Amino acid sequence: GWSTAGRDGQVRKGLENIWRGGGAPQMQLICHSSGTAIDELAIYPWAFTEQEVANDYSRFFPDSVERLVKLAPITVKPQYDHYRQRLEVGVRALPRGDREPDMIRLTVGTGAALIPGAVVEAALPHNGRTNVVMAVPLDFDTPYVVRAETFIEGAAVATVDDTFTRVKPEWWRNTLGKGLDVPAPWSPVTVAADGVIGVWGRTLKLAAGGLPAAITSAGAELLEGALRLHGELADGTAITLTGTAAPAMINSAPDRVQWCGKLIGGGVAADIEGELEYDGLIRLKLTLQQAGGEVQLRRLDLDVPLNAAHATQVLANGGGSNFRASWDARLVPAGEGCVWNGRAAINNKAVTTGHFLPVVWLGDDCRGLCFFGENDRGWTPNPGAAAQEIWREGGVVTYRMRLVSQPVTLESAREIELFIHPTPTKPLPEHWRAFNRGAPPVPNYEGIDAFISPTLTVPAGLPSHIGITFGLEPHSWEDVAANSEALRKRAGAPGSPRLFYIDYSWPRLGPSMAEFTRAGLFARGRMTWTAEVEDYMVWIINEYIRRDLIDGIYIDDTSLGSTTMTNSTAYRLADGTIQPGFNTMGFRRFLQRVWSLYAAQGKRARIIPHMTYCYEIPA
Numbered sequence: 001g002w003s004t005a006g007r008d009g010q011v012r013k014g015l016e017n018i019w020r021g022g023g024a025p026q027m028q029l030i031c032h033s034s035g036t037a038i039d040e041l042a043i044y045p046w047a048f049t050e051q052e053v054a055n056d057y058s059r060f061f062p063d064s065v066e067r068l069v070k071l072a073p074i075t076v077k078p079q080y081d082h083y084r085q086r087l088e089v090g091v092r093a094l095p096r097g098d099r100e101p102d103m104i105r106l107t108v109g110t111g112a113a114l115i116p117g118a119v120v121e122a123a124l125p126h127n128g129r130t131n132v133v134m135a136v137p138l139d140f141d142t143p144y145v146v147r148a149e150t151f152i153e154g155a156a157v158a159t160v161d162d163t164f165t166r167v168k169p170e171w172w173r174n175t176l177g178k179g180l181d182v183p184a185p186w187s188p189v190t191v192a193a194d195g196v197i198g199v200w201g202r203t204l205k206l207a208a209g210g211l212p213a214a215i216t217s218a219g220a221e222l223l224e225g226a227l228r229l230h231g232e233l234a235d236g237t238a239i240t241l242t243g244t245a246a247p248a249m250i251n252s253a254p255d256r257v258q259w260c261g262k263l264i265g266g267g268v269a270a271d272i273e274g275e276l277e278y279d280g281l282i283r284l285k286l287t288l289q290q291a292g293g294e295v296q297l298r299r300l301d302l303d304v305p306l307n308a309a310h311a312t313q314v315l316a317n318g319g320g321s322n323f324r325a326s327w328d329a330r331l332v333p334a335g336e337g338c339v340w341n342g343r344a345a346i347n348n349k350a351v352t353t354g355h356f357l358p359v360v361w362l363g364d365d366c367r368g369l370c371f372f373g374e375n376d377r378g379w380t381p382n383p384g385a386a387a388q389e390i391w392r393e394g395g396v397v398t399y400r401m402r403l404v405s406q407p408v409t410l411e412s413a414r415e416i417e418l419f420i421h422p423t424p425t426k427p428l429p430e431h432w433r434a435f436n437r438g439a440p441p442v443p444n445y446e447g448i449d450a451f452i453s454p455t456l457t458v459p460a461g462l463p464s465h466i467g468i469t470f471g472l473e474p475h476s477w478e479d480v481a482a483n484s485e486a487l488r489k490r491a492g493a494p495g496s497p498r499l500f501y502i503d504y505s506w507p508r509l510g511p512s513m514a515e516f517t518r519a520g521l522f523a524r525g526r527m528t529w530t531a532e533v534e535d536y537m538v539w540i541i542n543e544y545i546r547r548d549l550i551d552g553i554y555i556d557d558t559s560l561g562s563t564t565m566t567n568s569t570a571y572r573l574a575d576g577t578i579q580p581g582f583n584t585m586g587f588r589r590f591l592q593r594v595w596s597l598y599a600a601q602g603k604r605a606r607i608i609p610h611m612t613y614c615y616e617i618p619a
Contacts, residue, residue: 049075049092073158074104074148080166082532083519083567086135087164093128093150096157100124101150106132108164109145124150140168169512171539177593177600180255182278184599185427188254189278195246197257202280202422209243210261210272212282217422218367224305224396229263229270229286231300234407239266247274254278267295268410279592282420286403288378289413300404302418304371310364311397314340314390317359319582320348321525323559323614332362332390332397341386350524350562350580353573354381358560358582360388362399363423370421371399374569375581378416381573382406419584429604440493445608447491448554450501454483456549468556470503472540473510477547484549497551497606500544502537504587504609505557509536519565526561528568529586538593545597552606553594559611560584 048056051069058067077090087108093101101124108118118136138144146162182188190198197204207213207226215222230240247261261272269291275283288300313331320326326348333339343355350358356376361368376387385405391398403416434442449456453465459475460482474480487498505526509517516532527533544550562580564570569581591607598605 072160074150074160076106076146076148076160076162078146078162078164079518080138080164080515081518082515083530083565084135085137086133087138087146088518089132089134089146089148091122091124091128091130091132091148093124093148093158095128096150096152099152100126100128101152101157103151103154104130104132105149105151106134107147108134108136108138109147110142111145115144138166140166140172142166166515167512169536171512171536174535174539176538176542177596179596180253181596181599182254183596184604186278189252189257189276191249191252191257197276199276199278199280200426201424204276204282206247206259206261206274207243208246208261209241209263209270210247210259210274211243211263211284212420215282215369215420215422217280217369218424220307220310220367222307222310222363222367222369222422224307226305228303228305229265229300230303231266231268231404232298233266234296234298236298237266239268241265241268241270243272247272264291267291267293268297268300279425280422281425281588282422284418284420286378286416286418287413288403288410288416290410295410296407297404297410298407299402302401302403304369304399304401304420306362306369306397306399308392308395308397310367311362311399312364313362313368315359315361316342316345316357316388317560318342318346318348319350319358319560319562319580320346321350321562322348323611326350327614332392334392336392338389339392340390342388343386350582351376351381352577352579354379354383354387354579355385356381356387358562358584360399361423362390362397366424368423369399370423371401371418372421372584373418373582374584375571375579377571377579377581378403378414380404380406380408381579441495442493444492444496445499445606447487447496448499448501449483449487452487452490454486456480456483456487456500456544458483460486468501470506470508472502472507472537480544480549481547498549499552499554499606499608500541500550501554501556502541503556505559505561507537509533510540512536519567520563521565523564524562524580526557526559527583528561528563528565529583529590530565530568531586534586534590534593537590538597541594542597545594545601551603552598552608555607555609557611558587558609559614 051071055068058064061067071094073094075092079088081088089106091104093104103121104124105121108115115136118134120132120134122130122132124130143163143165146164148160149156150158186200195205201218203216204212205214211227213226232238241263242265243261243263247259249257249259251258255278256275258275263270269289271287273285311332316328318326326346328345342357349355359372361370363369382405387402389400391400431438431442435445450468455466455469457469457471457474458466460479484498491498513536521528541553561583563583564578564580566572570578573579594607595605
């Protein structure tokens, strides 16, 4: 009948206010109505281990002497952090007689050999509980010895050795769904004699220097001219960077082509690296540097002149934590000059400095261009200026990326990576408007396990529907098989797919992901799609696919997520502040690889990303 104040919101808030106001930290226990007699009440300043709990109960039994287990003088719980390359060790040290240890020393070695530098000493608090961090790179599948020694006033009192092994995950660096093959319904990339590059439904022509000069989609030209890199030097001199030679094609394969070029102007050079993938994604990498002596820039813009007839709408996303307040959707405003800017359009943004928006789409009802980036590295994040703008000048709509919006000296190379994706990106399936409405053989797409039951990952034959668990790994594959057969019968008419519910933002990752979640994988409230997350997610979905247990996946909560992991897409600004990055490409590669896994089996992939009440970019 006892509970802590944490269960009562008003009591908890009152205690928090006392603490925030300078009062001592407090905890309040509440006794609810109970017929149980209380013989003893004790509060411990730590969470009990499993053995401590067993001993606490055992001491009340007549045979308590036989039941009690002597605790080790030191208990260590090593856990590895892959991204930070460090060992995190939870320590519990028992008193020696009536005296408590005041210091602990941890070492890590292989057998009798100590790893150089793998020694850490730390003070112990009065309860003997602490966490020790040791920066040490450890290999997979190698047994390591973690030695813990406790001291009282410099004298050693206890030593314990514990074995720790990093087990290489089954999914580690797998190549599932990778390769040069182009899955249906896309077609291989083509390069015509006149230099026009083609993919399904779209074409790209490059200007001298390597920037796009023309992009068509759904039978219409989307640009009014080539992309233009221009700006102003510190002394007010206007500059335009131009290319003097055609870009060089450096690689051509069925799934992509790559090129390079160069722009020069006003003492500034921009090396261009470009790539077009089979689904139309254009990747551009600009490397800005001096073309001679030192250059001071006041402004540098990348302009995209758009055909006004096909740039009537704008959708933008700020990637903010309040994702339902981090978007803008409107008709491109009328007027002359700057008619829209990302600073004013969206207040709730993910970036800590400046006003960079990770996604801006411009188009009409049938086609458009999606501009996005995983961060604003190489830009000049400016709290006082928008990073992206839309201009109307002389009947042309121009999308402007303000790469340099405050004075900067080009002392070293500045790399900027951005993406352009012409939409639509693939043909719509036959009878798509009749899905969930038409008569067979038109499929029903409502056979989502967590919605209509049974949830695939739980034990089979449960008396009631469990619903959404966010789990990915099964109770057993036998249970999944039974649940899948039940789902097939409930999914709808023959041909209606069995869809596995997974979550983009908050999935429950399996045990093999433990060491990959410690470095802030969920620090921004949603999961960071690192290379390891991508590989794990592809692997676990393939385990269902290869057993023919699912026909597709329904991906919930796919609002654009941000990350503060600097070994992902976040980075540090000059003042040390972390500028968040975004999860765009890791999630994209996951989708591509799952699609390819189905294509390899001659099956059509059913992949349904979803987000409730949040305007996401069409693709």
